[in-house]
Amino acid sequence: MALKADVQKILNAQLDKEFDxxxxxxxxxxxxxxxxxxxxxxxFKKQVDEERGHAGKIIEYMMDRGADPVIPAxxxxxxxxxxxxxxxxxxxxxxxANTAGIYACLEAAQKAGDPAxxxxxxxFVKEQVEEEKWADEYAAMIxxxxxxxxxxxxxxxxxxxxxxxx
Ligand SMILES: [Fe+2]
Ligand SMILES: [Fe+2]
Numbered sequence: 001m002a003l004k005a006d007v008q009k010i011l012n013a014q015l016d017k018e019f020d021x022x023x024x025x026x027x028x029x030x031x032x033x034x035x036x037x038x039x040x041x042x043x044f045k046k047q048v049d050e051e052r053g054h055a056g057k058i059i060e061y062m063m064d065r066g067a068d069p070v071i072p073a074x075x076x077x078x079x080x081x082x083x084x085x086x087x088x089x090x091x092x093x094x095x096x097a098n099t100a101g102i103y104a105c106l107e108a109a110q111k112a113g114d115p116a117x118x119x120x121x122x123x124f125v126k127e128q129v130e131e132e133k134w135a136d137e138y139a140a141m142i143x144x145x146x147x148x149x150x151x152x153x154x155x156x157x158x159x160x161x162x163x164x165x166x
Contacts, residue, residue: 019074021054021098022048024078025048025051029047035084039160040087040160042164044091047091084142091138095132096132138159141155
């Protein structure tokens with residue numbers, strides 16, 4: 001059964017969000033590397049690939065359904081932030097927007113009576129729980145230590161370990 005037009009449209013809108021997140025995180029990775037915070041740089045480099053992977057999953061699914069995925073033009077990301085917390089707050093906002101996008105896709109798929117798309121989106125529903133979790137946690141950790149460079153380095157080290165853990 002062909003993918004309905006409104007489901008196709010909203011999946012393409014989600015592709016836009018996933019590519020945008022990838023590019024924004026690439027800007028953050030460069031920012032953190034320049035700030036001499038290699039742990040956070042490594043974490044965000046990993047997110048660049050993860051977000052591309054999310055886009056890839058949606059593209060493959062659309063191809064399987066004979067639909068037309070559209071790779072979007074991405075906006076140039078910010079390359080610097082006022083401080084590490086501002087970058088992490090940006091990540092929190094991006095993950096929340098991506099979750100809202102997934103929920104909108106799910107609602108459209110349910111309305112269209114499209115169980116295959118509903119099923120495909122379940123992976124993203126779970127993934128977004130994890131994505132919001134790290135973003136919220138890292139923002140909270142950085143908020144606590146931002147006035148102490150020593151503590152900030154300790155948090156950076158911990159985030160770097162998490163980046164290489166899985
Ligand atoms: Fe994503
Ligand atoms: Fe994400």
